[in-house]
Amino acid sequence: MSEAPRTRAGQLPTRAEQAEGWRAPGQDAGWLNPVTERFLLRLLVRKELRVRYRGSALGMLWSYVKPAVQFITFYIALGVFLQLQRDTPAYAVYLFSGIVVVNLFGEVFGNATRSITGNQALVSKIYLPSQLFPWSSMIVALVHFLPQLLVLIVGALLFGWLPSPTAALAFVLGMAILLIFTMGLGMITAALNAAFRDVENFVDLIVMVATWLSPVLYRVSMVEESIGGTFWFWLYQLNPLTIVVELFHVAFWRYSPEVVERVAVDPSLLSPHEPLGLWWAGLLIAVVTFVIGTVVFERSKRRFAQEL
Template identity: 55%
Template sequence: MTNVSTTTSSELPALREPGVGGGLLDVLRWRFLLRLLVRKELRVRYRGSVLGLLWSYVKPGMQFLVFYIAMGVFFELNKGTQAYAVYLFSGIVAINFFNEIFGNATRSVVLNADLVKKIYLPRELFPVSMIWVACVHLLPQVVILMGGAMLFGWHPGPLNLLAGLVALVIVALLALGLGLLFSAVNVLFRDAENIVDLFLMVATWASPVLYTWDRVESNVPHWVWLLYQCNPLTAAVELMHYCFWYPATNESTALPPNLPLWSLLAVAVSGVAIGIGQLVFSRLQGRFAQEL
């Protein structure tokens, strides 16, 4: 008769509550699935499309044209701002990056309801995947921006390029933090999508994308100016200006005062957004399958 060995309790793997993971850290362990989600999102988005990824050039190009005619020509901002085209488009690139991540991340869990209800996987994968999808669309815009800046004599140094990278990191962190928060709330209350749409509409005007920072400083109370500077998108857009527009104009008074300090604050605020977003997401994700 064969002896059956028994496993002691000390040899058993530690049990953990189902559906509870390591949050954003789990994304690193599920990198392969993250790549699949990104590919799936891109295929679904351009299924049946004639232009496909060329829309990454057409949409920002049309947006730039409308804003340039309205603000640059009609309001004559192009006369008071050197290389206004570069100034405008560098801000558009940053704000589009934010809008795409935040907007799509908010809808990501609901749009992947079938996966959420059928299998367990880190739910954070859905909002995080939208960062990489946005990066696919960001690349052609940056290429166009670099080409346009070169026409105006763009000669960036290492600090300028670093500023551009920091700007994109700030935007990605802030958008992901808010995306985690609102994607979780959106599962319970679909009104969250409409709130985010309003937020995205205001975001373009609440940062120096279409106008220069000194117009805000000279027309609002000082406390409003400080609040405006606390907006991480304000620092991110100005860092993009420092990366692409400033090396093409070299205006010594073109940048807002204390930009490095405001940039550090923007990084801190974005980090807090990540923490709050992850906390709310973790608390609510246990209800996702039931609510969906």
């Protein structure tokens, strides 16, 4: 058998070799790497999952434990003590549909930010397409998101929710905006964190504040009553997390029988842009953020090994 042709040492591939898929060392497909290097991406995902649960007794059960503790804490403090469940029908579904959004945002954002520094041994010793690290972190976060989504669906069904085309559309739009926007932010902070480790602490602050600056624990109508008509309310509505949380509310909370009945009597329960809200603005902001993040990451990746 004849051997496969090899690139000549110290020279770039010829056009014929490029046509056959040959690339010079250090060259890759850029932002298309997650598509062209799917095998490597799967290996990184498996590695992250094994490392995450090494020595853990509960393993994947932590995907249920953390959101369950969050939900119980917020529900007792806000739903019971502050009586928000009295003013918000099906408050348990309303609350949990927002919690799963900020949990996914926090895990994707935090993991992507640490994806380069957390894989320092791989980045500094061998060549791998750098884009695979934040993308593998996103896939791991989605693996942890699925059990929470299952619990949300079961909870919504217990309150009489039935799937509908509007709910499905709201869910798909919400997931698209959230993942595109968060990956854009994550690639920016991953590039910055390789040079300045303070960035990951700043990201932790953003994730902590995100729960309170989006309508997870309260309704948008409450914010409108307080600061409606001002620049800050306009800015609040354009927050992509606000848009995604509202889309999840439409998907899992809005059309449950208890909510439909209350809205018929008191339409002020809903946000001013019901039912699908400012999805177009959220998608536009997400795409712009993703493009900026890709450009920043591409321009920074060749310095990662030296900075680490």
